[in-house]
Amino acid sequence: MSGPEQISSPAQLSTLLSSTRIVVVNFYNEWNTACKAIAPVYEQLASQPAWLGVVKFAKVNAEQQAQIAQRYSITNPPTFMIFKNGQQVSKINGANPQQLSDAIKRLATEVESDGSSSGGFGEASSSGGGAWQGASLPRGYTDVxxxxxxxxxxxxxxxxxxxxxxxxxxxxxxxxxxxxxxxxxxxxxxxxxxxxxxxxxxxxxxxxxxxxxxxxxxxxxxxxxxxxxxxxxxxxxxxxxxxxxxxxxxxxxxxxxxxxxxxxxxxxxxxxxxxxxxxxxxxxxxxxxxxxxxxxxxxxxxxxxxxxxxxxxxxxxxxxxxxxxxxxxxxxxxxxx
Structure with missing residues (x-):
């Protein structure tokens, strides 16, 4: 399985989100020590065969893609966002590989077990922490x-x-x-x-x-x-x-x-x-x-x-x-x- 897809435009990210059930996005800065430390871990996580056909991984340089970073309120990379059927369901701030891995596993298991799609106003959904929600989340924000x-x-x-x-x-x-x-x-x-x-x-x-x-x-x-x-x-x-x-x-x-x-x-x-x-x-x-x-x-x-x-x-x-x-x-x- 290949590594994360480098996002170079808002249109590229939109296409990825609309065509893939689960997408994980790493927002990073080149100079940030924590971003550098988590990068190889993220690459390894993205290369695991278990995610094949279920999860796609991407990465966004928050400085070079300021429009995307602003849209999703990214202020302090590294920040990881998880999307399900184009809707943001989880946002993880900081370099916490275990929390990220657990969130992906939980959502992937949910998708494989129910085979359903979510997203509209009338679809109950779950956040990264598993909490019930009566409506989809606005893009760029999470259940707090x-x-x-x-x-x-x-x-x-x-x-x-x-x-x-x-x-x-x-x-x-x-x-x-x-x-x-x-x-x-x-x-x-x-x-x-x-x-x-x-x-x-x-x-x-x-x-x-x-x-x-x-x-x-x-x-x-x-x-x-x-x-x-x-x-x-x-x-x-x-x-x-x-x-x-x-x-x-x-x-x-x-x-x-x-x-x-x-x-x-x-x-x-x-x-x-x-x-x-x-x-x-x-x-x-x-x-x-x-x-x-x-x-x-x-x-x-x-x-x-x-x-x-x-x-x-x-x-x-x-x-x-x-x-x-x-x-x-x-x-x-x-x-x-």
Missing amino acids: TDQVDVRGLDLLNADSDFGGVRTLFETTAPSALAAGKGKGAATESESKKDWIESDVDEQLMLYMPFTSTLKVHTIQLTSLPPTSDDDDDDEIPMRPKTIHLYSNRQHNLGFDEAEDIPATQTLELDASSWDEKTGTAKLELRFVKFQNIHSLVLFISAGDGDGEKTRVDRVRIIGDTGEKREMGKLEKIGDDS
Whole structure:
């Protein structure tokens, strides 16, 4: 098996990504010591017969191909990116051959076992760490939900009969989808209520601190309320409609407090925002406003319908990671159950 393909233009990379199931790309600099050290290891990895017909390897000189590097937010090579059916599924920063090899093996095994293709909005996919996602990733960004500091999570107005706040960040598919039934599969009789619902009204206030400073591009919100033939059934929880985001707060906001503070961004969702196969909406943020983020407050102020409660099954954070934070400086408010 030949070594990595040298990429000399954006068009060449696009052709490779569109014609190959799995592509691994090494972004490097000629002068970088870590890049030089990992180069022979990468060459050896690319030459293994086990990848023949399943994985193709490429390399990009980040300085010579600045347009490609900028497109994928490459700032500190060596950086390795793994693509499945043209969609980025993993990004590994630094010279870590074992992590890279494990990620490739995991994805190659997945492709060989399911024989399926992914990529569209309605295809559930997995990140390099195996976490379920309800939508494809935007090009150049990764799932950074693992940077959520679960010890500092706080959720206001949640019904205690359902899952706790950490349920939102579970890496498994929601039970409504795992059962293969799609929207409406989960009912109140199910033993595993792996979602959250609001309590006294439709509002929810979620505080998310992060262990690293993030650039947040998109939030994937999954909501799978059961269906009902009765349009007037106010017992059926609603999907979120109006969402306010507040960046870099030291703790959660009270509901009255949130009304007096301008949101960093407000989003309005409707029926067309939700993918009917995965029950996921992609909240595309004004990226310039969500740089250097160490915490987010997500305030659902209204649900879409006439019900009294709002339901959320999963939250995924999509973006890029920066420097690790000193977690001792985080202020934790409320129960983190």
